[in-house]
């Protein structure tokens with residue numbers, strides 16, 4: 001029987017175990033660039049079979065929160081190289097999550113104070129962090145023109161190439177949680193009349209073009225995807241037929257032979273059963289490996305892999321306060337609770353100062 005602690009290969013990436021650290025935005029970059037603190041934070045968590053980094057903008061207008069990192073400048077690539085070197089030296093594997101927030105942004109975070117861009121001109125009725133503790137309503141976007149989409153795809157490709165230069169084991173394209181690619185996918189947010197709006201085929205077109213281009217540039221075995229078929233995050237709204245939409249996406253991406261598909265099951269960070277969705281049916285349509293996420297505790301994680309329901313489990317919030325989470329799961333040690341005040345922004349406190357269980361017992 002396969003267990004959570006068995007090694008596995010996802011495309012070109014060899015994992016020592018099947019506990020994946022889910023992507024976690026922590027808002028501690030300086031000038032959109034990782035710092036020594038990031039090196040320490042990720043190094044501490046290298047016991048995960050795979051680390052998926054915090055969401056990282058592919059280009060300046062992809063930013064929607066204060067102090068999130070990018071991967072579009074030589075300085076950022078050099079800074080990320082310090083992170084990947086530290087994780088590799090500690091025996092871990094790490095992919096970067098490639099992000100464009102779309103309309104979940106503010107003019108104050110945009111280059112030149114411009115309007116954010118999206119699939120639509122309609123604003124999301126939600127808020128984002130302009131600065132530490134400062135949640136403000138998002139600014140109305142402008143809809144990207146059709147002729148701007150090839151450049152957007154090229155920018156995903158360049159970010160993926162930058163990730164390779166920074167020593168990452170691969171990339172995970174972020175198409176979840178109501179950000180730009182999700183804004184194109186769902187008919188609750190996409191009101192376009194060009195070939196990127198309307199039918200499922202049209203709404204999935206941008207994502208499929210991005211995945212095809214990125215896989216072509218860095219290799220499919222180093223290219224992965226995150227989806228969240230029914231999350232209501234960031235006022236994205238429910239698609240009129242999420243099963244048909246996401247089944248189509250999985251089917252179309254299958255021939256690429258991507259490294260893995262990571263799926264947020266249910267409402268991100270909330271109920272796993274907020275809306276009906278058959279994840280097994282989605283998985284059957286996808287050729288690559290399947291990583292399950294959202295609300296997995298020890299028992300649920302062990303069972304997901306033992307039963308074959310998932311190839312690995314991605315765990316988010318528990319990794320914040322438990323850098324040695326894999327060892328805690330292995331030895332059935334208690335999980336520390338994270339301090340929510342230090343989730344988004346701040347310094348070492350609530351970031352790199354959570355001890356490993358061994359240290360606690362000493």
Ligand SMILES: Cc1cc2nc3c(=O)[nH]c(=O)nc-3n(C[C@H](O)[C@H](O)[C@H](O)COP(=O)(O)O)c2cc1C
Nearest residue numbers: 022023024025054055269294295296315316317343
């Ligand atoms: C502080 C925090 C930051 C997050 N940042 C990201 C992110 O950058 N990208 C992403 O796709 N999901 C992000 N998420 C969602 C998590 O990856 C994950 O889907 C969610 O926490 C549910 O998994 P869990 O129950 O194991 O925590 C974030 C969640 C939290 C709590």
